[in-house]
Amino acid sequence: MVTMAATSITFEVVIxxxxxxxxxxxxxxxxxxxxxxxxxxxxxxxAPLSSNSSANLFEEFxxxxxxxxTTIVKDMVTTFLAEDPSLAGSxxxxxxxxxxxxxxxGSILLAxxxxxxxxRDGLSNFKIRGIVEIDEIKAALEDQCPLVVSCADILxxxxxxxxxxxxxxxxxxxxxxxxxxxxRATDADxxxxxxxxxxxxxxxxxxxxxxxxxxxxxLNGAHTIGRAHCxxxxxxxxxxxxxxxxxxxxxxxxxxxxxxxxxxxxxxxxTVSMDSTKNQFDExxxxxxxEGKGVLQSDLEMMNDPLGLQVVTESSQAGSTxxxxxxxxxxKMGMIEVLSxxxxxxxxxxxxxxx
Ligand SMILES: *[C@@H]1O[C@H](CO)[C@@H](O)[C@H](O)[C@H]1NC(C)=O
Ligand SMILES: *[C@@H]1O[C@H](CO)[C@@H](O)[C@H](O)[C@H]1NC(C)=O
Ligand SMILES: *[C@@H]1O[C@H](CO)[C@@H](O)[C@H](O)[C@H]1NC(C)=O
Ligand SMILES: *[C@@H]1O[C@H](CO)[C@@H](O)[C@H](O)[C@H]1NC(C)=O
Ligand SMILES: *[C@@H]1O[C@H](CO)[C@@H](O)[C@H](O)[C@H]1NC(C)=O
Ligand SMILES: *[C@@H]1O[C@H](CO)[C@@H](O)[C@H](O)[C@H]1NC(C)=O
Numbered sequence: 322m323v324t325m326a327a328t329s330i331t332f333e334v335v336i337x338x339x340x341x342x343x344x345x346x347x348x349x350x351x352x353x354x355x356x357x358x359x360x361x362x363x364x365x366x367x368a369p370l371s372s373n374s375s376a377n378l379f380e381e382f383x384x385x386x387x388x389x390x391t392t393i394v395k396d397m398v399t400t401f402l403a404e405d406p407s408l409a410g411s412x413x414x415x416x417x418x419x420x421x422x423x424x425x426x427g428s429i430l431l432a433x434x435x436x437x438x439x440x441r442d443g444l445s446n447f448k449i450r451g452i453v454e455i456d457e458i459k460a461a462l463e464d465q466c467p468l469v470v471s472c473a474d475i476l477x478x479x480x481x482x483x484x485x486x487x488x489x490x491x492x493x494x495x496x497x498x499x500x501x502x503x504x505r506a507t508d509a510d511x512x513x514x515x516x517x518x519x520x521x522x523x524x525x526x527x528x529x530x531x532x533x534x535x536x537x538x539x540l541n542g543a544h545t546i547g548r549a550h551c552x553x554x555x556x557x558x559x560x561x562x563x564x565x566x567x568x569x570x571x572x573x574x575x576x577x578x579x580x581x582x583x584x585x586x587x588x589x590x591x592t593v594s595m596d597s598t599k600n601q602f603d604e605x606x607x608x609x610x611x612e613g614k615g616v617l618q619s620d621l622e623m624m625n626d627p628l629g630l631q632v633v634t635e636s637s638q639a640g641s642t643x644x645x646x647x648x649x650x651x652x653k654m655g656m657i658e659v660l661s662x663x664x665x666x667x668x669x670x671x672x673x674x675x676x
Contacts, residue, residue, distance in 0.1 A: 377497060377659075377661035377662055378495035378496060378497040378498065378656070378659065378661060379495055379496065379497060380493050380494065380495055380496060381496075382474075382495075382496035382497040383466075383469065383470060383474075383496060386466060386469045387462065387465060387466035387469045387470050389465055390462060390465075390466070390469075390470050390478075391478060393458065393461050393462060393465070394458055394462075394475060394478045394479060394482060395478075395482050397454075397457065397458045397461060398412070398454075398458075398479055398482040398483055398486065399482075399486065401454050402483065402486050402487075406487075406600040407547075407548060407599070407600060408450065408451060408454065408483070409483040409484070409486065409487040409546050409547070409600055409602075410483075410487075410543075410546040410547020410548060410595070410600075411449075411450040411451040411547065412451045412454070412479050412480060412482075412483040413480045413483050413484055413543055413546065413547070414449075414451075414543070414547065415429055415430075415449070415451045415452075415455070415476055415479070415480070416476045416477055416479070416480035416654070416655070417480075417540075417543070417654065418440075418445075418446060418449070418509070418513060419473065419476050420654050420655065420657045420658075421512050421513055421530060421657070422440050422508050422509050422512045422513065423501065423503065423508055423512075423658065424501070424657050424658025424659055424660070425473050425476070425477065425498055425654075425655055425656070425657055425658070425659050426473050426498065426499070426500055426501030426658075426659065426660050426665060427471060427472030427473035427475075427476060427498075427500040427501060427668065427671060428440055428500075428501045428503060428504040429441055429446070429449075429476070429504070429509075430452055430455060430472055430476075430671040430672055431504035431671075431672060431673070431674065432672040432673065433506075437504070437505060438505070438506040438507075439504040439505065439506060440504045440505060440506060440508060440509040441504075441506075441509070442506045443506035443507070443508075443509035443510040443513075444506075444510055445509050445510050445513040445515070446506075446509055446513075447550070447552070448550065451479075452671075452672070454479075455472065455475055455476065455479065455671055456670070456671055456672065458475055458479065459472060459475060459668075459670065459671045462475070463669065467669075468667050468669060469667065470667070471498050471499055471500045471665075471667045471668065472500050472667075472668050472671035473498035473499065473500055473501075473659070473660075474494075474496045474497070474498045475671070477494050477496070477498065477655045478494050478496075480651065480655075481494050481651070484543075484546075484602060484647075484651070487546050487600055487601060487602040488601050488602040488603060489545075489546075489602030489644065489647065490602075490644035490645065490647055490648040491648065492648035492649075492651055492652050493652075494652075494655065495652075495655070495656070497661050498659045498660060498661065499659075499660040499661055499662075499664050499665035499666060499667060500660070500665050500666055500667060500668045500671075501660060501665050502665060502666065502674055512526075514526045514527075514619065515619070516549070516553040516554075516556065516557075516617040516618055516619050517556050517557070517618050517619065518619050518622070519622055519625070520622045520623075520625045520626045520629060523537060523619060523622060524537060524626075527540075530654075530657060531653070531657070532650070532653070532654075534626070534628055534629065535628065535632050535646075536646075536650045536653070537623075538623050538628075538629050538632040538633060538636070539632065539636065539643065539646045539647050539650050540647070540650050540651075540654070541619075541620065541623055542606055542607065542636060542643060542647055543647075544595040544596065544606050544616070544617070544620060545595070545596050545598070545601070545602050545603055545604070545605060545606035546595065546596075546599065546600055546601070546602050547595045547599075548592040548593060548594055548595060548599070549592065549593050549595055549616050549617055550589060550590065550591070550592055551583070551584035551588040551589055551590065551591045551592070551593065552589035552590075553617055554580060554584045554593055554616055554617065555584050555586065555587075555588065555589075556618060557569040557572065557617070557618035557621075558572075558577065558580055558581055558584060558586075559586050561618070569618055569621060571613060571615070571621045571624070571625070572613055572614075572615065572621065573612055573613030573614050574613075576612070576613060576614040580593065580616070593616055594616075595616050595617075595620075596609050596614075596616075597609055597614070604636060604637050604638065604639055604641065604643055606620075607633050607634075607636045607637035607643070608637045610623060610624060610633050610637070611624075611633065611634065611637055
């Protein structure tokens with residue numbers, strides 16, 4: 322999902338976030354609810370998961386209260402992707418970026434207000450896409466069953482549908498998440514991994530959310546679909562590890578030249594396909610990596626460790642366990658710090674807390 326992570330600069334890379342280290346401390350915007358816990362000033366020092374509410378979620382949650390919910394989501398995602406297949410990466414990434422920042426609570430969708438700057442306006446969510454589509458789905462659901470289906474659940478269902486429709490695996494989605502009341506840009510920028518993070522930083526980040534290094538490499542496989550903005554690509558082309566005019570030596574030389582043509586120095590807004598089969602969910606992302614073709618520095622970092630290299634090599638083979646492992650990791654991700662029962666609320670409109 323580092324890959325998952327997805328804009329002027331719209332980037333649709335599911336996992337990738339661009340974090341300026343100066344933003345990490347985030348003394349700025351405040352949410353409307355209690356102050357956030359102190360996560361410290363690096364991505365690794367994230368607090369351990371405080372509770373496990375996954376037992377309160379189940380697939381049949383809306384069977385009586387909104388029996389058509391799953392079908393409505395599926396049909397609408399089908400329509401959106403028929404119009405624009407590149408949305409698959411964006412929609413998958415929304416769920417990742419939601420879950421990674423104070424749990425899967427739909428807070429990625431909240432709009433900034435005069436009193437706080439929301440997650441989606443953090444640099445790591447620059448030019449985020451898919452919020453309009455989620456609004457349309459929510460409106461259709463409100464039409465049938467008002468105030469029943471949470472925005473957090475919509476994101477979880479949409480990510481599954483988008484992945485599956487792009488050719489990826491299927492997984493069952495447990496439901497019953499509630500929507501959160503807090504959203505802060507600073508939390509997004511301090512929690513999400515960045516495109517220039519190294520293996521150690523990424524592994525620490527994922528461990529902080531309860532994921533093994535192996536699961537990290539698998540989730541990064543989300544980058545088999547989606548696009549990256551040049552803003553996230555150019556550091557490894559022209560300023561590798563902060564050194565002027567240095568190119569990442571791990572990059573395939575031919576591929577580096579291609580990337581430089583697509584992303585000239587200073588270009589931020591153009592986009593590059595994350596792998597050689599852009600909107601198709603397959604093992605090609607890993608095959609590309611083995612040839613040194615990693616659009617993001619953080620992608621190539623997946624091979625900068627013996628275990629990482631092993632998982633990349635295994636996953637590059639057709640018929641590997643990549644799809645099954647990806648599905649399992651997505652299920653796990655969808656359970657991060659969820660709100661359930663009477664916690665939070667079910668929003669009427671995904672961009673606004675209920676009045
Ligand atoms: C969370 O709860 C689920 C369902 O009861 C269980 O399968 C899982 O092992 C639990 N996870 C942790 C980390 O306790
Ligand atoms: C579900 O959809 C069917 C037809 O698409 C419709 O007849 C039915 O009323 C819907 N159910 C609810 C609870 O809205
Ligand atoms: C999803 O749930 C159905 C019904 O319980 C089950 O038959 C199916 O195997 C599950 N699919 C996956 C991928 O777990
Ligand atoms: C990874 O980044 C961390 C923090 O910036 C740094 O301390 C460490 O030396 C880096 N690791 C490698 C192998 O470059
Ligand atoms: C290159 O990276 C260094 C260190 O992160 C930064 O100070 C500098 O501004 C960067 N240069 C360019 C051209 O982006
Ligand atoms: C670099 O990419 C070229 C062109 O796709 C390919 O032929 C070559 O094998 C790659 N080099 C390495 C070291 O994988």
